[in-house]
Amino acid sequence: MVRIIRSVIVVCCLFISLQAFMLWTATGRKALTRFPTEELTQQADSGLSDLFSDTGLNDDLGEVQKLDNRFTFGLLPSPAANAEAVSLMTVAGPALLVALLAIQPIGWSKRKSHHKNDSE
Amino acid sequence: MxxxxxxxxxxxxxxxxxxxxxxxxxxxxxxxxxGPPPAPQGFVQHAESGKSLLVPKDQASLGTVFHALADRDTQMHFVSKAPVETIEGNSNRTIGYAVVRADDRLIAGEWHLPVNSIDTGNKTRNKHLTKREWLNAKKNPYIIFKILEVKDQKLAKEGEGFKTYSATLVGEFTIHGVTNKKTIPNATLSFRTQSASTEKVAQGDLLAIRAKYSVLLSDYKVEHPVISKKKKFANEVKIDTSLVLSTVAPEKQG
The missing domain is CATH 1.20.5 (Single alpha-helices involved in coiled-coils or other helix-helix interfaces)
Incomplete structure (x- = not known):
């Protein structure tokens, strides 16, 4: 029974880690987590620079670059107490740690306590 | 008890x-x-609204004044390509003005970009940029560019209601409280007269100024271990600017 529970824990933890890795990859493998903002949406919709589209303003220099306004799941946590602190490392890290603890030999903790009692 | x-x-x-x-x-x-912090001494002061600069009378008398229209399109975009990471950011809160003679010659101008308006897409990183070890927004709240001279202004394209020029801008860049002379070649200036189609978006005759250049942070005494040791932020920052200005001040825009 214990073995089944341990196996379930390991499988679940690996699934969590794998999904976190997939999310990080799917959102561009960025270093930090970020969320779309309303300000950036407004900047994209203003239409002011469109008035110069036929004037040759951007012929040599190209269109002005814009910041991607989308969600990215980062590799590392931002050092802040907000949603940007959630990252691949903070999700997959603890999950892998739990999986690692779950796959340790069953008798390990018992042997350790026996050894402690013997030495006393 | x-x-x-x-x-x-x-x-x-x-x-x-x-x-x-x-x-x-x-x-x-x-x-x-x-309200927004005042401009540092030696620079043009902000209007009470915080949306424009108080153009000095001696400059305003030289030609037509165009005011930057903030809080609309992206005005500045930067890229820092470091070995470890590429960081991008932008702002649309630059205020300022340009003075243009009757023959379309740009003769004066100054622009102030609030440091705390720089958006890198990550709120925590935005805060870090304003801290003392970086741009020190408390002491130096603005990145400022002041035009000293415009060289080689040549007509590049002309059409119905517009004229476009290429030019070299020579000015003073102030970042982190340090001022350096800066020459920006291949800048583009486009003038568009007011029409029924432009009125829907902005009032007045319009001027767009487009330029690409780079700055070395070490020239402005921005020295952080993240730049020199950790290589997470490049010393050379590439900046792309696109300012749209109008003869009608932002306070009077609809």
Whole structure:
């Protein structure tokens, strides 16, 4: 029974880690987590620079670059107490740690306590 | 008696908590009502609205004044390509002006970009950029560019209602409180006269200024271990600017 529970824990933890890795990859493998903002949406919709589209303003220099306004799941946590602190490392890290603890030999903790009692 | 003293203690404690909370709330409200910080000494001061600069009379008398239209399109985009990471950011809160002679010659101008308006897409990183070790927004709240001279202004394209010129801008860049002379070649200036189609978006005759250049942070004494040791932020920052200005001040735009 214990073995089944341990196996379930390991499988679940690996699934969590794998999904976190997939999310990080799917959102561009960025270093930090970020969320779309309303300000950036407004900047994209203003239409002011469109008035110069036929004037040759951007012929040599190209269109002005814009910041991607989308969600990215980062590799590392931002050092802040907000949603940007959630990252691949903070999700997959603890999950892998739990999986690692779950796959340790069953008798390990018992042997350790026996050894402690013997030495006393 | 014992119960009474406990009651008094509890009442005193709750009063203390309430007064601390209300003091903090008051401070927070005070901070909210505080306007944008004033421009540093030696530079053109901001209008009360915070949306434009108070153009010096001696400059305004030289030609037509165009005011930057902030809070609309992206005005500045930067890229820092470091070995470890590429960081991008932008801002659309640059205020300022340009003075243009009747023959379309750009003869004066100054623009102020609030440091705390730089958006890198990550709020925590935005805050870090304003800190003392980086751009020190408290002491130097603005990145400032002041035109000293415009060289080689040549007509590049002309059409119905517009004229476009290429030019080299020579000016003074002030970042982190340090001022350096800067020459920006291959800048583009486009003038568009007011029409039914432009009126829908902005009032007045319009001027767009487009330029690409790079700055070395070390030239402006921005030296952080993240740049020199960790290589997470490049010393060379590439900047792409696109300013749209109007003869009608932002305060009078619809």
């Amino acid at each position: 014992h119960f009474n003293s406990r009651l008094i203690m509890a009442a005193a404690l709750s009063l203390l908590i309430a007064s601390t909370a209300s003091a903090q709330y008051g401070n927070r409200n005070k901070k909210k009502h505080k």
